[in-house]
Amino acid sequence: MGVGGAARRSWGAAVLVLQAAWALGGGQVRYSVPEEAEAGTVVGRLAQDLGLEAGEAEARRLRLVARGRRASVEVSGASGALVVSSRLDREELCGKSAPCALRLEVLLDRPLRVFHVEVEITDINDNAPRFPAASKNISVWENSPLNSRFPLEGASDADIGSNAQLSYTLSPSEHFALDVQRGEDYLESLFLVMTKSLDRESLSEHRLVLTASDGGRPALTGTVQLVISVLDANDNAPQFNQSVYKVQLPEDAPEGTLVVRVGATDLDEGINQDFSYSIVSSVPASRRDAFSVDPRTGEIRLRERLDYEDIRICELQIEAKDEGFNPLSGHCKVVVQVLDVNDNAPEVWVTSLSVPVSEDAALGTVVALLSVSDRDSGPNGRVRCAVRPPSPFGLVATFAGSYSLVLREALDRERVSEYEVEVRAEDGGAPPLRAIRGLRVPVSDVNDNAPAFAQAVYTVLARENNAAGAELARLWARDPDEAGNGRVSYSVAEGGAGSGSGSGSGSGSVSGWRPASSYVSVDAESGRLRALRPLDYEELQVLQFEVRAVDAGEPPLCGNATVQLFVVDENDNVPALLPPAGGGSGPWSRGEAAETGWRATSSAAEASSSGSSWSLWARAAWGAPAGQVVAKIRAVDADSGYNAWLRYELREPRGDGPFRVGLYSGEVSTARALEEADGPRQRLLIVVRDHGEPPRSATATLSVSLVEGPEEALAVAGAGTGAVMAGSLGFGSDGSSSGAAAAATAATNVWLVVAICAVSSLLVLAVVLYGAGRWAPRAAVLTGPGPATLVCASEVGSWSYSQRHSRSLCVATDGVGKSDLMVFSPSCPPPPCPAPKETPQDPPALLDTVSDSRQLLAFFSSFSSFVLCSLPIHCFPFSVSGRDVLSVF
Structure with a gap:
C-alpha cells in the first residue's frame, strides 16, 4: 500500500483532465481521472461544460442520479464541479477490462433536463505480479x-x-x-x-x-x-524399434483387423525391464477408441469401422512404460492411412425442373438442371451420366458435376403425352455403383392436329317420309389433341340438291337448287345428323354435301367429310293409269257411278290401298280367235324398284271368261274364240298392283262390245281411241281381206321382222356390255377420296344406285318413261381445308371402263328407240317391271 499512497500523493497535486467535450447532439460529457485519486480531486467543471452560468448550477439543483451502488464521484453544489467522493479502484470496478468508464446521469430542474456523463478511470501500476504459490x-x-x-x-x-x-x-x-x-x-x-x-x-x-x-x-x-x-530410479526407458510406423488400411476393413504390431526393448534388468503398451493419444481425438493395443504383445487392432470420407489419416501415439520404481516410458507414432474403396453410390439432385414441356418446344430446350456427386475419390468418385430412354432427351455437361437435361428430338403429345426419364449415374469403381433418379416430364398440347373423320365419304340411307328431326347417322371426327385443341364442333359446310347442284339428284325433280342445310342439320357437339323435314324419294334421291369438323384451338384446324345421303324409296305411291298412247280425247274417261259400284264390291284391303279408276271401251268381232289383243292397259308408278314393278290381274269376271290380261304387259286378249253366247257386251275389272309392301293398286274398267264383223270393230278402232288399232284386229275396212291391204300388211311385216332382228342384236350387245360394267369388281366404282358404299338390293329394291342418272331405253310417244339404267357418278372432291396430318389419296382410275360401258349402253338404247320409232309402224309403250318399253303390233 505504500506504493499506492505515494501514487495518490503524486497525483493529488494536480488533476489531469484528459477530455472534457460537450456533444451538442447527444448531450454527453466525458472526463478522465486516474484510479486511486484522493477524495475531493476535481474530475471536471461540469456546470461550465454544460453551459450553465455562475450560480445557475445551484439554483437549478444540478445533481447526479445514482443507479445501483453508490457512485465514487459527486457534484459540488456551489461550483458545479464534478469531484471524487471516495476511493477509485479500477481493478475493483472493471477488472481486466479496458477501458474502464463510469456512466452517470446528471439532472437539472426548471426546466428538467437530463445529461449523460462518462468518467474514464485510467490505470496506474498499483499491483505487483503474483505467483499461484510461494x-x-x-x-x-x-x-x-x-x-x-x-x-x-x-x-x-x-x-x-x-x-x-x-x-x-x-x-x-x-x-x-x-x-x-x-x-x-x-x-x-x-x-x-x-x-x-x-x-x-x-x-x-x-x-x-x-x-x-x-x-x-x-x-x-x-x-x-x-x-x-x-x-534415483530406472536409468533406461523402453525404446521402440522405429519411431514411426506407417500402415495402409482399407476403409471397409472389418472390426478386429490387425493394423500393425509395434515392438520396444528396455536395457534394464528385473522389474525395470518389464513394460506395457498403451495408446496415449490420437489425431483426431475422436478416433482414439477406434483402435486397441494389446499391452503385452503390442498388436494394434481395429475396433470400429473406418470411413474414408470422414477421415483419411489417423495418427496414434503409442507409449511403452516400464514397471520400475521410477517408471520410464518410450513413445512411437503409428500413422494409419485409410484407403478408399467404392462404398458410396453416386448421388443425383434435381436443382431445377421446368415442366410441362410444350410439344412444339425447340431442340435444345433445357428441361432440368442436375447436380451429380460421389463421396468417393479417384476413379471411385468419377461419375458418368446417361439418360434413359436416350431419346428425345439428352444430357449436356455444363461444368464439373452439373448437367442440363435438354430436348434433342421433336415431341408429339399425341404419340407420347408423358415421359418417365431416368438419369443414371455410374462411378468408375470396380464393381461400379449406380444411382437412378427418375423425372416425370409431361408434354403440354398445342393445336397441331386437325379433326379427321373415320371415312372420307359416308354413305347414309334414309327412308322417305321420315319424321322431321329423325336421326339419320352419327358422324365422328377424331382430334388427338386435348382440351380445347381437341374439342370438335360440326357443321354442314356446303352441298345441296336441285337443277343447279353438282351433287346430282337422280331422276327426281327439285324445283331450283336447295342447299343441304335445308334438308339436314348436324349437331355441333355430338355430330348427329338429323333430317329437318320429311324426305320424298320422288323429289330427292341423292343428296351430297360436306360436313366440316373444326376444333377449338388457336388457330382452329378443320377436317371435311363427304356425306352421300340416299333416300330409300317407300311404297307411298299408287299405280297411275295412263291415257291411251296418242293422247287426246277418246274412250278413256273417269269412272263415275259404274266404277264406284265396282270399287264398292272390292275388298276392304283393296279399297284402302287402291288408287284411281278409269273406264275403257273397246270392240271385238264375234269369232275372233284366241290370243287376239283387244286393248292394252297402261299404268305407271312414281315409286322405284319393286315398289314400281306392276302386275295386272283380271278381277271380274272370274272363272273361264272369254278374255284374259297379260300379267306384266297389261294386254287384254281373247282367251278363246268369241261366241254369240258371250253376249253383246263384256265388262272387265282389271286391277293394277305393285310389288311394294304393303302393295298398292288401281283399277280399270274395260267395256268390250262384241260386234258382228271385223269391219265394224276396225271402224271403231280407227275412230281415234288409241287403245286398240284396227290393224291389230286383223280385219280390213270393208270387212274382207282386199289385195291392197294384204300387200300393205306383207310389206309391214317384212319391215317389222327386219327391225326386230336389228333391235334384238343391238339389245343383246347392249345388255352384254351393261352386265360387264355392272358386275365388274366393286373397286371399279370407287370415286373420290374414300370408298363408295353399295346399297343392298333388299333395302333399296331391284337396283343399286348412287347419285343416279337415268336414261330411258325408249322414248314413248307420250313422253312418259321411267329410268331403267342406274349408274354411279363420281363424287365431288371435298373443299380444301387445313389438315396438316392428312395424306391425300389418289382416286382410282377404274371408273373410265364403267363410264364407257354406260355411254355405249345409252347409245345403243337411244339408237334402238330411234330405229323402232322410225319404222312405218305404230309404237305403243307398255309396262314391264314398272318400266316403259315398246309394244309393237
Whole structure:
C-alpha cells in the first residue's frame, strides 16, 4: 500500500483532465481521472461544460442520479464541479477490462433536463505480479536426459496494459535454465530446462528463485521458490524399434483387423525391464477408441469401422512404460492411412425442373438442371451420366458435376403425352455403383392436329317420309389433341340438291337448287345428323354435301367429310293409269257411278290401298280367235324398284271368261274364240298392283262390245281411241281381206321382222356390255377420296344406285318413261381445308371402263328407240317391271 499512497500523493497535486467535450447532439460529457485519486480531486467543471452560468448550477439543483451502488464521484453544489467522493479502484470496478468508464446521469430542474456523463478511470501500476504459490516442488530423475523440460506456472498482474506486461528471470544455476515461449495473444509458457545431467549423490536438491517483473514505472515484482528434488530410479526407458510406423488400411476393413504390431526393448534388468503398451493419444481425438493395443504383445487392432470420407489419416501415439520404481516410458507414432474403396453410390439432385414441356418446344430446350456427386475419390468418385430412354432427351455437361437435361428430338403429345426419364449415374469403381433418379416430364398440347373423320365419304340411307328431326347417322371426327385443341364442333359446310347442284339428284325433280342445310342439320357437339323435314324419294334421291369438323384451338384446324345421303324409296305411291298412247280425247274417261259400284264390291284391303279408276271401251268381232289383243292397259308408278314393278290381274269376271290380261304387259286378249253366247257386251275389272309392301293398286274398267264383223270393230278402232288399232284386229275396212291391204300388211311385216332382228342384236350387245360394267369388281366404282358404299338390293329394291342418272331405253310417244339404267357418278372432291396430318389419296382410275360401258349402253338404247320409232309402224309403250318399253303390233 505504500506504493499506492505515494501514487495518490503524486497525483493529488494536480488533476489531469484528459477530455472534457460537450456533444451538442447527444448531450454527453466525458472526463478522465486516474484510479486511486484522493477524495475531493476535481474530475471536471461540469456546470461550465454544460453551459450553465455562475450560480445557475445551484439554483437549478444540478445533481447526479445514482443507479445501483453508490457512485465514487459527486457534484459540488456551489461550483458545479464534478469531484471524487471516495476511493477509485479500477481493478475493483472493471477488472481486466479496458477501458474502464463510469456512466452517470446528471439532472437539472426548471426546466428538467437530463445529461449523460462518462468518467474514464485510467490505470496506474498499483499491483505487483503474483505467483499461484510461494514455492513449487519439482521431482527430476537423475537419469533424465539433457534438455528435459518441466512446465512452470507463470505469475499474474491485476493491472492492464504495460503495467501488466511481465518478464521472468531465474536465479543462476549450472543445471537448469528458464525457457519462455510467447504464443498467440501474448500468452507465455514457462519451462524449466535441464541443461546438465544431475547426480543425486552429489546434490539431491536444487533451490532456485523465479522472479516476475511488470512494465510499470517504477516496475513491481513477484517471486516463487522452485525446490527441485533429484530422484534415483530406472536409468533406461523402453525404446521402440522405429519411431514411426506407417500402415495402409482399407476403409471397409472389418472390426478386429490387425493394423500393425509395434515392438520396444528396455536395457534394464528385473522389474525395470518389464513394460506395457498403451495408446496415449490420437489425431483426431475422436478416433482414439477406434483402435486397441494389446499391452503385452503390442498388436494394434481395429475396433470400429473406418470411413474414408470422414477421415483419411489417423495418427496414434503409442507409449511403452516400464514397471520400475521410477517408471520410464518410450513413445512411437503409428500413422494409419485409410484407403478408399467404392462404398458410396453416386448421388443425383434435381436443382431445377421446368415442366410441362410444350410439344412444339425447340431442340435444345433445357428441361432440368442436375447436380451429380460421389463421396468417393479417384476413379471411385468419377461419375458418368446417361439418360434413359436416350431419346428425345439428352444430357449436356455444363461444368464439373452439373448437367442440363435438354430436348434433342421433336415431341408429339399425341404419340407420347408423358415421359418417365431416368438419369443414371455410374462411378468408375470396380464393381461400379449406380444411382437412378427418375423425372416425370409431361408434354403440354398445342393445336397441331386437325379433326379427321373415320371415312372420307359416308354413305347414309334414309327412308322417305321420315319424321322431321329423325336421326339419320352419327358422324365422328377424331382430334388427338386435348382440351380445347381437341374439342370438335360440326357443321354442314356446303352441298345441296336441285337443277343447279353438282351433287346430282337422280331422276327426281327439285324445283331450283336447295342447299343441304335445308334438308339436314348436324349437331355441333355430338355430330348427329338429323333430317329437318320429311324426305320424298320422288323429289330427292341423292343428296351430297360436306360436313366440316373444326376444333377449338388457336388457330382452329378443320377436317371435311363427304356425306352421300340416299333416300330409300317407300311404297307411298299408287299405280297411275295412263291415257291411251296418242293422247287426246277418246274412250278413256273417269269412272263415275259404274266404277264406284265396282270399287264398292272390292275388298276392304283393296279399297284402302287402291288408287284411281278409269273406264275403257273397246270392240271385238264375234269369232275372233284366241290370243287376239283387244286393248292394252297402261299404268305407271312414281315409286322405284319393286315398289314400281306392276302386275295386272283380271278381277271380274272370274272363272273361264272369254278374255284374259297379260300379267306384266297389261294386254287384254281373247282367251278363246268369241261366241254369240258371250253376249253383246263384256265388262272387265282389271286391277293394277305393285310389288311394294304393303302393295298398292288401281283399277280399270274395260267395256268390250262384241260386234258382228271385223269391219265394224276396225271402224271403231280407227275412230281415234288409241287403245286398240284396227290393224291389230286383223280385219280390213270393208270387212274382207282386199289385195291392197294384204300387200300393205306383207310389206309391214317384212319391215317389222327386219327391225326386230336389228333391235334384238343391238339389245343383246347392249345388255352384254351393261352386265360387264355392272358386275365388274366393286373397286371399279370407287370415286373420290374414300370408298363408295353399295346399297343392298333388299333395302333399296331391284337396283343399286348412287347419285343416279337415268336414261330411258325408249322414248314413248307420250313422253312418259321411267329410268331403267342406274349408274354411279363420281363424287365431288371435298373443299380444301387445313389438315396438316392428312395424306391425300389418289382416286382410282377404274371408273373410265364403267363410264364407257354406260355411254355405249345409252347409245345403243337411244339408237334402238330411234330405229323402232322410225319404222312405218305404230309404237305403243307398255309396262314391264314398272318400266316403259315398246309394244309393237
